[in-house]
Amino acid sequence: MSRNRGSSGAGAHDGSVTLSDLLAEPELSVQAVTTPADSAKVIRYVYPTELVDPSNYLRGEELVVSVGVPVHDKPVADIRRYVADLVEHGVTALLIGLGDLFAELPTELVEACRAHGLALLTLAPGVPFRRIVDWIDERRIAERTVDARERDLGALLRWFVAGTLGVGPLENALAGYGLAGFPVMVCAFPLELHDEVHPLVDEYPGAVAILEEQLLVLCAGDAAFASALAESHLICGISVAQNAQAMAHAIPEALEALREAVRRRHVVRIDDVSTLEGLLAAVPKVRLVPFIHRLVVPLVDHDARAGTGLLPSLQVFLQPGNDIGTAAAKLYVHVNTLRNRLAKVADLTGANPLDEDDRVRFRIAIWAASTMGTIKSAEPEQVPSLR
Secondary structure, eight states: OOOOOOOTTSOTTSSOEEHHHHHHOGGGOEEEEEOOSOTTOEEOEEEEOOOSOOGGGOOSSEEEEESSGGGTTOOHHHHHHHHHHHHHTTOOEEEEETTSSOSSOOHHHHHHHHHHTOEEEEEOTTOOHHHHHHHHHHHHHHHHHHHHHHHHHHHHHHHHHHTSSOHHHHHHHHHHTTOOSSOEEEEEEEGGGHHHHHHHHTTSSEEEEEOSSEEEEEEEOOHHHHHHHHHHTOOEEEEEESSSTTHHHHHHHHHHHHHHHHHHTSEEEGGGOOSHHHHHHTSOHHHHHHHHHHHTHHHHHHHHHHOOOHHHHHHHHTSTTOOHHHHHHHHTSOHHHHHHHHHHHHHHHSOOTTSHHHHHHHHHHHHHHHHHTSSOOOOGGGSOOOO
């Protein structure tokens, strides 16, 4: 799997570089004179300047590089003002190239940076600033390339699960990641854990895919990886695909296990999930399509034409513990308005939202439509529970 910086100050593969990245690269010959308070601070821009006041050109998170003209032979007050201005405008660090004006940095500059909490770095004599600029550009391009690959794989997996892509392209993609053999563990994580996930999974062969709100890791069924994952205390939902075709239900299963993992705050396997959602995740999508076509599509079409809000009203009504009065209050409508909407739902679909059997069918249809992308997933409090 592609390596990630694992730095908390930068999003995974967003093209940014951190102070710790810069200081850890021996070929750059960069040294820290004042210890950074936060080595995970992001460097988004490199700004070479000899201006005494570069404020108009600063956007924040810069690495300001200079041979030292702004502080050379300047009074202490001017040096302090220069450093304070950089800090005020969100500069990440000041780097001084040694050899032109300074063999070593003025004590006044070091003390000013330390007092204001600004990371002060030096570049060895004879090393051009261009080396740092090129290195950061290369890192940025490489990270964004990885990000594009992860998003492309995520799109391919979504199309496959939705039934709009055959198994051949998936098999080719998996083979390209060294996953031609099966079984394959399908691990779903919250997207915000991207940085924490990479240091763990990068040690094993596999692939990372970005969905809209989740991160999928596909990894060979390796006992060492499973053990490391269990010890990581990361929130994760796990399923296993015995072959490429089985990925069509293993991915929804992993996502369903993730929902339970978020609730329990630890790793959850699909076998541990005893909910209707978990059962539905294992059902072939072709079996659920009729539910969508009969019970959801008519509502979506009618809402698009008339702006009636039938589907959102139904979703709120189907929330656990909601009767018509409670649902109407949440929707900020009169009870009779909601009754009329539910009656219209029954007219359009032939299923009565007030009948318990039909309520279950509606819940199945809405879950399937959300999973397949027919309708947008609502916020948790707006999604009808299936329990």
